[in-house]
Structure formats: structure tokens, C-alpha cells
Amino acid sequence: MADFKKLNLLKLLDPIAADLKQVERMLIEQVGGxxxxxxxxxxxLLDGSGKRLRPALALLAGGATxxxxxxxxxxxVVVELIHLATLVHDDVLDEAKVRHGRPSAHERWGNIVSVLLGDCLFARALHLTATHTNTDICCRVSAAANTVCAGEILQNQHxxxxxLTREQYLDLINMxxxxxxxLSSELGxxxxxxxxxxxxxxxxxGSQLGIAYQIYDDCVDIFGQERASGKSLGTDMKKGKLTLPLLLLLEHTGADKRAAVGEIIFHGAPSERQRLLELALGNGVITESLLTVDRHLQRARNKLAGLPDNAHTQALTGLMDFIGYKTGTLMKEAVAA
Amino acid sequence: MADFKKLNLLKLLDPIAADLKQVERMLIEQVGGxxxxxxxxxxxLLDGSGKRLRPALALLAGGATxxxxxxxxxxxVVVELIHLATLVHDDVLDEAKVRHGRPSAHERWGNIVSVLLGDCLFARALHLTATHTNTDICCRVSAAANTVCAGEILQNQHxxxxxLTREQYLDLINMxxxxxxxLSSELGxxxxxxxxxxxxxxxxxGSQLGIAYQIYDDCVDIFGQERASGKSLGTDMKKGKLTLPLLLLLEHTGADKRAAVGEIIFHGAPSERQRLLELALGNGVITESLLTVDRHLQRARNKLAGLPDNAHTQALTGLMDFIGYKTGTLMKEAVAA
Structure with missing residues (x-):
């Protein structure tokens, strides 16, 4: 495993640095369309300093195959446009005021325009796909978009x-x-x-990597530091979203106390929530969350067997190590805090 | 011109009755996807008793060519799915409680789910296009979807x-x-x-027919009877949407009184609004609205020159006559009321 004290994401993506720059240029060019x-x-929306993880995945999967x-x-560009579209809609649903350290679209233009901007980004992604690829890829792109939206609806229904069970949560974040x-990985x-x-x-x-990444991201919302992640924290709880650490905490809670714990999760004062998280820390919840991330990373790792051992494949492996490392660090900091 | 006292839309669409039934069956089949x-x-959403005007247009344009x-x-099916997606989003934006005589989607499932349901319908439309046609058609479908959303944003911005000028209004409804x-007509x-x-x-x-139809639809919102049209009336005014009759009324209003008239349009009590509409009736606004619809229908009619004179082409002509007739009747009833 690489030495992450010396490593950062940028360095990890070095084999596709030029391609990512080109993706960035093409993203900006989309504005004219x-x-x-x-x-x-x-x-x-395009200027936001997103990590461009999905484009990186498409490029690395290409290089590896x-x-x-x-x-x-x-x-x-296509997968980033779809991702940005879902972020815009996400922010509307979450009523998040900040995205990547800046006011979110819905905070700047209101819900209505945000919804429609998301739709435009999505339509543009499909247009770009149809212009440059074939109907098979158009099918896969639109099916993935459908699944992402259906996943958001499922989340909302719960x-x-x-x-909500752990299995349902995993299904939901997989969608x-x-x-x-x-999609990014497959199309590569x-x-x-x-x-x-x-x-x-x-x-x-890609699917397993996405699940691992989403669990990490959900943990950031609970255990992270707002300053570092650039988005409002704890929004999941307030919005009634139960994520892995909370589900684990509820599993450890006796049936007679679940309603009370739920009340604190959803409606508790900051000090009550803080006490709950301290409870979680002593309860094995952190370890179990870490193990779940690792399990999905391991499944992802197994899928890379048989690929040529080139710089791109190594970067894919590095990406998994990186997510594992980031999750571990997050949890360690939470324990230390 | 046909005798509309004996005619209805169903009779008009007789040459494509079997095809429309098949479209209806296929729409219902989409649910499984x-x-x-x-x-x-x-x-x-699919069960709603929409008029299926856009599918009819695609089918008739096919028969005529x-x-x-x-x-x-x-x-x-594709154009109806996109239309339904925009209706769902429209209802969210308009906060309309009723659509085709039933509770609207956002009234039943809330804004969040409605937005996402619209997205799913749209993604499904693209998927269907990619499965059955080619990338050129995928391009045109996604470009049209983009334009429709951009039109909604423009409307919101105004x-x-x-x-807002009459020209801007016409640009806006054209989008x-x-x-x-x-799109429906072109793809046919x-x-x-x-x-x-x-x-x-x-x-x-198709573009000119759409403009004419939208003006008619906007007039229904002001002059129509809620019972007959199956949607909440006067929502346009309350939501700050200035449509043709109101723009004409404002054009007839001296600069010193425009702000006061605007106040009544947007925020007036029902009785104040009623007085305003009576003013409009005596002001040539009705006649001018009718003439504008006729002008766009005439432009549409001119575009059909050169097509074979078959049952489908005749139905396209009949469709234009029908919109003209419906607009005329609406206005006559408004004057008589």
C-alpha cells in the first residue's frame, strides 16, 4: 500500500493528468451549448471545484483496458455533467446552503431554477453522448440516470x-x-x-467503489469537519436520512429505546446529538463502518483481477487505498476529538 | 373549414386512432421499465387523461410524409413522456393542486419526489429513443428537452x-x-x-402550431372555466406569469398606471381582477389575442404546402382549424359571461 502521508489525490491521478485537464476544458466549453x-x-455550476472522481474513473478504466x-x-464530461445535475437536485432536496465552500445553486437561484438547471445539464449530457458515441452507450447513460433518480426517490421514501435496514441502505446508495x-467504469x-x-x-x-465512497461521504457528514469538506454538516440527520453509522447505532439500541434515539437523531439539540455520537464511538460503530467500507473496497479490488498491471490499473488500486485511508483517518480523528 | 359543431378532437384524429391506441398501450407498458x-x-402520471397531442402530431406528420x-x-411515446415530465415539473413550479381534474403529482407526493419522477420520465424517454432509433434522433430529442427546460427558466426569470415584451413572450413559449x-412533427x-x-x-x-396552442392554453387560464379545463385557473397571474392577453392589456395601459395594473394582476383580490378582465374585454385585447393565434396558425398552414393531400395532412389542417375554433369559442364565451 502506498504511503499516503506523502500522497494526495492529485498525485494519484498523475497518469491521467493531461486527460483530466482536457475534460476540464471541455466542461467549460459546454457553457456555449x-x-x-x-x-x-x-x-x-461547472466552475465548482469538484474532485472529478467520475471522469477520473472513466479515464482510468479506459487506460486499464x-x-x-x-x-x-x-x-x-458526460458523467460529470450528470453528477453535477444530481448535485444540484440533491442540494434542492437537502436545502444545503453550501456546496464546495460556495453558496449552492438553490441558495443563489432558488429551487425552481435549480431543478431546471439540473434538467438542462442532464439533457446536455445525453446530447453529448448521442453526438459522440452510439445508441448502446446512450441506452446505458440514460438507464444510469434513471437509476440515480430512482435511488434519490427511494432515499426520500425512507x-x-x-x-430502514442496512441492506436497504446499501441498495439505496448503490442506486x-x-x-x-x-457507468463511468463500464464505459471506460x-x-x-x-x-x-x-x-x-x-x-x-465501479458499483462497489461507489458504495464504498458513498459510505465514506455519509461518515463525513456525521464525523467530518465542515471547514475541510466545504459543505454543511449534519444535514443528513436533520433531513431524516439514516446513514450507515446511524443505522449501526440503532442496531445496537434496544427496541424500547429506538424511538427516543431516533428523536435525538432527527430533532435533537446539537448537545444531545453530540452525546449520541460519543455513544456511537464507544459502541463499535466506528469500527463497523470502517469494516464495511473495507469490505466493499475489497470486492472492488477483486474485480480488477486479470487487468494488465499498468499505471492506470495501479491508479485504480490507489484510488481504493485512498478511500480506505481517508475513511480511517476520519474515524481516527473522530475518536480523538 | 370543417363544421366544428359536429366535430370533436377524437373524430379529427380518426386516421391515427389505431396508432394512438397503440401509443397508449405502450405508455402503460413503460411502467414496467x-x-x-x-x-x-x-x-x-401515465393514467392521466391527457390529450396526447404531441404523439398525434408525430403520427400525423408521419402519415403526411x-x-x-x-x-x-x-x-x-417518447414525446409524451417528455411532455409528462415537464408537466410534473410545471406543477411543482406553479404549485398547481389539480391536473386534468385529479390531484397533481406534487400535491400527492410532494415537490422532491415530483422533481425526481419528472427526471425518471425524461431519462426513460431518452432510453426508449436510444433503443429504437439512432444517434441523430437522440441528439434532437435531448436538444429539445434542453430547450424546453431553458424556456421554463426564462419564464421564471421574467x-x-x-x-416583458410580446416578442420575449413569444420566444419564451416557442422554447x-x-x-x-x-420535435414531434420533425421526427414524423x-x-x-x-x-x-x-x-x-x-x-x-410544429413550432408555429405549438406557439398557437400555448397562447390558447394561456387564454384558458385567464378566460376559461375551471370545471371544463380540469386545472386550477388564474394560477398564471398569481405566479407572476404574464401571458398574451395580460401583455396586451398592459400595452394599452398608460405608463403611469402600469404599476397599479400590475399590482392587481399579481396580487389583486378576485373582484379587482374580474374588473380588470372586463376592462380587457372592452379594450380589443380579446380580438388581438385571437388574431395572434390565427397569425401563427396561418404560418403553420403555409408550411404544409407541398405535402400530399391525404387523410393525415387533412387531419393536420383540421388540428389547426380546431385550435382556432376553440380559441374563438373561449373568447366568445368570455365576452358573453
Whole structure:
């Protein structure tokens, strides 16, 4: 495993640095493809300092299965546009005021325009796909978009639902996040005309990586530091979203106390919530969350077996190590705090 | 011109009755293509007794340019799905409580789920397009979806804007409504591999028909009877949407009184609004609205020149006559009331 004290994400993505820059240029160029009266808003959304994880995944999956082509860059733009569309809608649903350290779109333009901006980004992604690839890829892109939205609806249907199970939560984040990671990874291979089993394998890899990443992201919302992550913290709890650490905490809670604990999660004062998290710390919840992330990373790792051992495959492995490392650090800091 | 006292829309669409039934069957079949937990909601949206005008347009345009094929039926489903998606989002934006005489989606499931349901319908439309047609058609479908959303944003940007001009209003409804009518009509011809000028002509036809229809629809919101139209009336005014009759009324209002008239339009009591509409009736506003609808219908009619004089082309002409007739009747009833 790499020495992460010396490593950062940028260094990890070095094999695709030039491709990512090109994706960034193409993202900015997209602005011109929108109607004049919405360009400023689209520009604002594209300028956000996202990590471009999904484009990176498409590019690395390409490099690991034959090579990175222009069409991989296009797909990088496509998956980032879809991701940005879901972020905009997410922020509306979460009523988040901050995204990547700046006012969120819905805070700047209101719910209505945000919803429609998201739709425009999504339509543009499909347009770009149809312009540069084929109908098979168009099918997969639109199916993934459908799944992501269905995942968001499922999440919404389970708001404030103390009966949500761990399995349902995992299904839900697989739809909400796994689907777009799976698409990015799968298309990376498909564009190289990899055999169907390899495409399927890369799809599963992306799916597992997405689940691991979403659990990490959900843990940040509970245990992270707002300053560092650039978004409002604890919004999940207030919005009735039960994520893995909370589900584990509820599993450890006797049936007679679950309603009371739920009340604190959803409606508690900050001091009450703080006490609850301290309870979680002493309860094995942190360890179990870490282990769950590791389990999905391991499943992802298994899917890479058989790929050539080149710089891109190594970067994919590095990405998994990185998520594991970040989750571990987050949890260690939570214990120390 | 046909005798509309004996005619209804159903009779008019007789040449494509079987195709429309098939479109209806295929729309219902779509339910199975969505994730299980959203099927009931999708079913509810598809069951609505919409007029299926856009599918009719795609089918008639097909029949007028060579014949109606299976792919025309698919495109009929596609344009209706996109239309339903925009209706769902529209209702969220308008906070309309009723759609086609039933509770609107956002009234039943709330804003969040409605937004996402709209997204799912849209993604499904693109998926269907990619499955059954080609990338050129995928491009046109996604571009139209983008335009429709951009039109909605433009409308939102001009909410409560007393400086909105008639030209801006026409641009706006051309984006919001004309784009999908244009797409339906254009694809009808394109699927028959019509020459580019014919495709372009059918596109322009759809666009003009859409503008005429939207003006009619906007007039219903002001002058119609809630019972008959099945949606909440006067929502446009309350939501700050200035439509043609109101813009004409404002044009007839001296600069010193525009702010006061605007105040009544947007925030007036029902009795004040009623007095304003009576003012409009005596002011030539009704006649001018009618003339504007007729002007766009005439432009649409001109675009049909050169098409074979078959049952489908006649039905397209009949559709224009029908919109003209409905607008005239609406206005006559408003004067008589």
C-alpha cells in the first residue's frame, strides 16, 4: 500500500493528468451549448471545484483496458455533467446552503431554477453522448440516470424511517451513487471494445467503489469537519436520512429505546446529538463502518483481477487505498476529538 | 373549414386512432421499465387523461410524409413522456393542486419526489429513443428537452416582470412549448427519411402550431372555466406569469398606471381582477389575442404546402382549424359571461 502521508489525490491521478485537464476544458466549453440566459448559472455550476472522481474513473478504466481515447474524455464530461445535475437536485432536496465552500445553486437561484438547471445539464449530457458515441452507450447513460433518480426517490421514501435496514441502505446508495460510478467504469472498458465479461467486471468494480465512497461521504457528514469538506454538516440527520453509522447505532439500541434515539437523531439539540455520537464511538460503530467500507473496497479490488498491471490499473488500486485511508483517518480523528 | 359543431378532437384524429391506441398501450407498458418503488407513481402520471397531442402530431406528420410506422409510435411515446415530465415539473413550479381534474403529482407526493419522477420520465424517454432509433434522433430529442427546460427558466426569470415584451413572450413559449411540438412533427418526417427541407418545414410547422396552442392554453387560464379545463385557473397571474392577453392589456395601459395594473394582476383580490378582465374585454385585447393565434396558425398552414393531400395532412389542417375554433369559442364565451 502506498504511503499516503506523502500522497494526495492529485498525485494519484498523475497518469491521467493531461486527460483530466482536457475534460476540464471541455466542461467549460459546454457553457456555449446552453441558451444565453442560463450560461452564467451553468458556468457557476461547472466552475465548482469538484474532485472529478467520475471522469477520473472513466479515464482510468479506459487506460486499464486498452488506452485512453478522445471518446473517454467525452464520457468523462458526460458523467460529470450528470453528477453535477444530481448535485444540484440533491442540494434542492437537502436545502444545503453550501456546496464546495460556495453558496449552492438553490441558495443563489432558488429551487425552481435549480431543478431546471439540473434538467438542462442532464439533457446536455445525453446530447453529448448521442453526438459522440452510439445508441448502446446512450441506452446505458440514460438507464444510469434513471437509476440515480430512482435511488434519490427511494432515499426520500425512507426519510425518518427507523425501520430502514442496512441492506436497504446499501441498495439505496448503490442506486444513488453506485450507478454512476458503475457507468463511468463500464464505459471506460466498452469504448475500448472490451469483451462483455470485462465490461461487466468493470461495471461491478465501479458499483462497489461507489458504495464504498458513498459510505465514506455519509461518515463525513456525521464525523467530518465542515471547514475541510466545504459543505454543511449534519444535514443528513436533520433531513431524516439514516446513514450507515446511524443505522449501526440503532442496531445496537434496544427496541424500547429506538424511538427516543431516533428523536435525538432527527430533532435533537446539537448537545444531545453530540452525546449520541460519543455513544456511537464507544459502541463499535466506528469500527463497523470502517469494516464495511473495507469490505466493499475489497470486492472492488477483486474485480480488477486479470487487468494488465499498468499505471492506470495501479491508479485504480490507489484510488481504493485512498478511500480506505481517508475513511480511517476520519474515524481516527473522530475518536480523538 | 370543417363544421366544428359536429366535430370533436377524437373524430379529427380518426386516421391515427389505431396508432394512438397503440401509443397508449405502450405508455402503460413503460411502467414496467421503472424501479418497483416508483411504479405506482409513474402509473398515476401515465393514467392521466391527457390529450396526447404531441404523439398525434408525430403520427400525423408521419402519415403526411410517407406513412406511419412502428417507430412513429415509439416517438409518440417518447414525446409524451417528455411532455409528462415537464408537466410534473410545471406543477411543482406553479404549485398547481389539480391536473386534468385529479390531484397533481406534487400535491400527492410532494415537490422532491415530483422533481425526481419528472427526471425518471425524461431519462426513460431518452432510453426508449436510444433503443429504437439512432444517434441523430437522440441528439434532437435531448436538444429539445434542453430547450424546453431553458424556456421554463426564462419564464421564471421574467416572473413579475412588467417589462416583458410580446416578442420575449413569444420566444419564451416557442422554447417552452414550440420545441416539443416541433420535435414531434420533425421526427414524423425524419423517420420516413424525408429530404432535409421537408424535415425543416415540418419542424417549423410544429413550432408555429405549438406557439398557437400555448397562447390558447394561456387564454384558458385567464378566460376559461375551471370545471371544463380540469386545472386550477388564474394560477398564471398569481405566479407572476404574464401571458398574451395580460401583455396586451398592459400595452394599452398608460405608463403611469402600469404599476397599479400590475399590482392587481399579481396580487389583486378576485373582484379587482374580474374588473380588470372586463376592462380587457372592452379594450380589443380579446380580438388581438385571437388574431395572434390565427397569425401563427396561418404560418403553420403555409408550411404544409407541398405535402400530399391525404387523410393525415387533412387531419393536420383540421388540428389547426380546431385550435382556432376553440380559441374563438373561449373568447366568445368570455365576452358573453
Amino acid at each position: 446552453f441558451e444565453p440566459h442560463i450560461r452564467a448559472a451553468i458556468q457557476y 486498452g488506452g485512453v481515447t478522445d471518446r473517454h474524455q467525452v464520457i468523462g 426519510s425518518f424511517d427507523l425501520n 444513488k451513487t453506485g450507478a454512476l460510478f458503475a 472498458a466498452l469504448l475500448n471494445e472490451s469483451d462483455a465479461p470485462v465490461v461487466e467486471q468493470m461495471r461491478d468494480f | 421503472f424501479e418497483p418503488h416508483i411504479r405506482a407513481a409513474i402509473q398515476y 410517407g406513412g406511419v410506422t412502428d417507430r412513429h409510435q415509439v416517438i409518440g 416572473s413579475f416582470d412588467l417589462n 417552452k412549448t414550440g420545441a416539443l411540438f416541433a 418526417a425524419l423517420l420516413n427519411e424525408s429530404d432535409a427541407p421537408v424535415v425543416e418545414q415540418m419542424r417549423d410547422f
